[in-house]
Amino acid sequence: MEIIEAPSSNFDTRLRPPDMLVLHYTGMRSGEEALARLCDPDARVSSHYVVEEDGRIFRLVREERRAWHAGVSFWQGETDCNAASVGIEIVNPGHDFGYRPFPEAQIRSVIELCTDIRSRWTIPDHRIIGHSDIAPFRKLDPGELFPWKRLAKAGHGLWAEPPPAPGAALALGDEGPGVLVLQGGLARLGYDAARSGVYDDACATTITAFQRHWRPEKVDGVADGETRARLMALLRLA
Numbered sequence: 736m737e738i739i740e741a742p743s744s745n746f747d748t749r750l751r752p753p754d755m756l757v758l759h760y761t762g763m764r765s766g767e768e769a770l771a772r773l774c775d776p777d778a779r780v781s782s783h784y785v786v787e788e789d790g791r792i793f794r795l796v797r798e799e800r801r802a803w804h805a806g807v808s809f810w811q812g813e814t815d816c817n818a819a820s821v822g823i824e825i826v827n828p829g830h831d832f833g834y835r836p837f838p839e840a841q842i843r844s845v846i847e848l849c850t851d852i853r854s855r856w857t858i859p860d861h862r863i864i865g866h867s868d869i870a871p872f873r874k875l876d877p878g879e880l881f882p883w884k885r886l887a888k889a890g891h892g893l894w895a896e897p898p899p900a901p902g903a904a905l906a907l908g909d910e911g912p913g914v915l916v917l918q919g920g921l922a923r924l925g926y927d928a929a930r931s932g933v934y935d936d937a938c939a940t941t942i943t944a945f946q947r948h949w950r951p952e953k954v955d956g957v958a959d960g961e962t963r964a965r966l967m968a969l970l971r972l973a
């Protein structure tokens with residue numbers, strides 16, 4: 736695996752080994768623009784790696800250091816996700832500038848990079864997540880076009896496709912034990928989900944983030960039977 740060094744000064748000290756992998760899209764018009772920003776001291780953002788659409792891999796920050804890609808975030812009780820993770824920025828214009836499928840060469844490089852990173856650190860599959868999973872109220876990346884299923888088939892991250900589930904849909908305004916079970920499941924998987932028993936805006940937003948990762952065919956914030964079944968199946972794997 737060839738790595739192009741593109742050092743960024745946007746990092747600080749890591750006090751413990753990373754045990755989480757956070758995937759992003761760059762959300763800018765071009766890869767060059769994203770690299771320039773991630774290396775700009777005034778921007779105060781960075782990631783460990785950037786993967787271009789043609790598959791080139793750039794290293795900005797050494798894994799032993801703490802890069803600045805997660806921001807305010809939460810996963811499985813962790814609130815300093817920068818301290819806990821290795822961050823990979825995947826070049827894509829994103830939802831603001833013309834979101835498009837991730838090319839084959841790029842995905843191959845992301846998979847290779849994940850394998851490489853995980854050969855050095857203990858990163859469980861249930862801690863390989865997207866920026867939108869750890870910051871569902873602020874972030875959409877890497878988004879519903881990112882091939883999480885393919886990544887999982889290559890050995891990285893969780894994926895579950897249980898048999899068709901006829902369960903009723905839960906949606907905004909619903910209340911009761913079904914909602915409580917759903918929220919408990921989201922929280923157990925890792926989301927910052929309140930167990931209120933009320934399907935409020937926050938619950939819908941968290942379900943949307945879940946769907947962006949684990950049910951990309953239907954990203955609408957409505958927990959249909961399939962969404963609920965996938966969540967429960969993932970919990971059995973996690």
Ligand SMILES: [Zn+2]
Nearest residue numbers: 759760866876
């Ligand atoms: Zn991001």
